[in-house]
Amino acid sequence: MLFGRKKKNPIKIADKGVVDWKYTTCGYCSTGCSIEVGLDAGGQAVASRGVGGADVNRGKLCLKGIFEHELFTSSNRGSVPLMREKRYDPFREVSWDQALDKVGSEIQRIQGSYGRDAFAVVSTGQIMTEEFYTLGKLARGVIGTNNYDGNTTLCMSSAVSGYKRSFGSDGPPGCYDDFEHTECLLAIGSNLPEQHPVIFWRLREVLEKRKFPIIVVDPRVTMFAQMADMHLPITPGTDLVLLNSLAHVILDEGLEDHGYIEANTNGYEDFAKLVAQYDPTTASKICGIDEDTIRNVARTYARAGAAMTIWTMGINQSTHGSDGVVGINNLNLITGNIGKPGGSSLSITGQSNAMGTREWSSCSGLPGYRALESEADREDIASFWGIDPEFFPKKRGLFQTDIFPAIETGQIKGLWIIATNPMTSMTNTARIRKTLENLEFLVVQDAYQDVETNEYSHVYLPAGLWAEKEGCFTNTERRVNLTRNVVPPYGDSKPDLWIFSEMAKRFEQGRKMRFPETAEGVFEELRQLSKGRMLDYSGMSYDKIEQQRGIQWPCTEGAQTGTPRLYVDGKFQHADGKAKLIPLPFVDNNERPDEEYPFWLNSGRVVEHFHTRTRTGKIGNLNKFSPTPYMEMNPDAARALGVVHGSYARLTSRRGDAVVMVQLTQRVPPNMVFIPFHFHECVNRLTLGLLDPHSRQPAFKHCAVKIEPVADQQAASVRNKAARTY
Ligand SMILES: Nc1nc2c(c(=O)[nH]1)N[C@H]1C(S)=C(S)[C@@H](COP(=O)(O)OP(=O)(O)OC[C@H]3O[C@@H](n4cnc5c(=O)[nH]c(N)nc54)[C@H](O)[C@@H]3O)O[C@H]1N2
Ligand SMILES: Nc1nc2c(c(=O)[nH]1)N[C@H]1C(S)=C(S)[C@@H](COP(=O)(O)OP(=O)(O)OC[C@H]3O[C@@H](n4cnc5c(=O)[nH]c(N)nc54)[C@H](O)[C@@H]3O)O[C@H]1N2
Ligand code: SF4
């Protein structure tokens, strides 16, 4: 007799004919999963699988990783450089020399006519560390523009700013292993199960062995909120009030760690004076969390032997993003939860190499966490690169979010965009379109030629993607992972590293400088420049990184391996070695719902898509789960407006309008809608993006809209160019 499964057809996994598995690292999110790509006898990439012995993912991949090998030949990859004299004319195919000569001469023309800073460079969090460093050498050391930044301003700049203010330096102090030791996890504005599925799986694995409280702060009932012990559906943009109030209760009830505060921090008195104003009764009226819950969370957190906070864009993308991060650091400093197993302020990073750009790209300063403002740092790098230190500016230039307005005012005339797609990902895209039309010259360097921003370019440079190249990514827990080259770049596309080095040759100063040809050659410069510093790479090599499946910096010369946690000895990076407790008054400066625009517009991500869908929109097994722009809307609110499930609705803000399909769900409260930002001509037509004063990061998640049903679905879908069918 047959029982159970045996009665059914057994699951068969198709034989893909893999003859060789090649080690590399996933190129999507910052989790940093080790991945192997299977090649068939013809050298084609036909499969991906997780690496069993890798500490990060232990054999697992999320569904983006599982289909990642399909990227190499996905549609609309760029294979040859393209050029046109006038925007919107048809492109013509050109040789690499023609394209690079044109870009080089346009940079020189613009700088010659309008000054060095009139040409700007906007990069990404998604190329290799060695490529970032080389781009920095080119932008700072050869081209010499101070208007050089990256899309990390849309993503991690609040975390960077908050870490610097509290601890004196960037650098997430904790690691995934903290889940093994913590007794309380507070997760603010992070939807870990969808956005970092493998970090979430690490957490779940620990929870199966040992129970500890999970507290999720998010205005939506996310998948994370559904599994939490406590869900705090906070009023958007008011996390700082909650954090101040948690500190209030902890100090009021004497639950703080006196010894730690005394030994390792300063600023306590001013901080205590400020949080005294945020009693739970007052705070609950602003942040929407009832006072007993605030007290309960504060006591649970402070009484835990070790407690940690993780956060992502719900904190960073806010007008008080940087303050929110400092507020989290304050909480962990007063409870003595920095630098110990299970006690941490761990910012969950976004893009695969958002950390690598912070460390090495020179966007906000100089390589290896050096500052333009420091004479010694300028001299260090100038002598290493063989240039005059006076060539460097003495202060950082514009952030990405200030570069676009500077194009509007005519201060910037030329722009080079590398691996980012602001026509879909920036706030108020109608304004971005006009801004790009103001440029005398735009060059777009991307792996895909159909990236929306390319519609406005004069030159398109086709770049190799992910494992078509070699180099490192640093993940959320400071782990330097190696992406080994698996297949050659598509068509005649070139690795970004090659493009940057070739561009340098178009400049007199660049011809005199050394640009190593291989990524490993560049890595040697990183080793030397980081020796003895906080982010020491000197004990790493490519082979050692591959053997250990990633190494966490610092890894000093001769050390067996890296370091899981920072600040273990309570010594911080401020001049006096102490961390700062910083008072943070809350200023309510968001656009809020009112009578005319009665809904909060919240935006974020879904598990199967990555950002602007240049990649995941073309992978059938990902796109089929979420092919259409849609919004989550509460059924009660929808009923009042006559909006029905599965129909279309028009959203209007003070900036513009967008049409989306309606998904009715209790995930969102009646006064809020949520839209994944992956689709072009969609949510960012509506967003306002007020900037955080410290980090210049936009408040993508907070603005106000009105909603009306749209009768004609046909018109709606034509209007909405986003329904791409690759
Ligand atoms: N599948 C997938 N994974 C990704 C990415 C992707 O595009 N797709 N992108 C990667 C990148 S670059 C990033 S930055 C991360 C982002 O990762 P997450 O930040 O986890 O993702 P989001 O969906 O942007 O936002 C998280 C949550 O913030 C909440 N939120 C909105 N406003 C507030 C608020 O005022 N307070 C609080 N507490 N919460 C609020 C939203 O409701 C949302 O559920 O994901 C990375 N991983
Ligand atoms: N409304 C709203 N807007 C948001 C957000 C939100 O939550 N809500 N989140 C913001 C955040 S956190 C982020 S990080 C941004 C992301 O916004 P973008 O950076 O604009 O998004 P991506 O689609 O990842 O763009 C990366 C581009 O790089 C290309 N690319 C990939 N690999 C390579 C490579 O190796 N070389 C080159 N040259 N190109 C490559 C891809 O094809 C793609 O076009 O969006 C921001 N915008
Ligand atoms: S969790 Fe992130 S790093 Fe891991 S497979 Fe998924 S997208 Fe890649």
Ligand SMILES: [Mo]
């Ligand atoms: Mo991001």
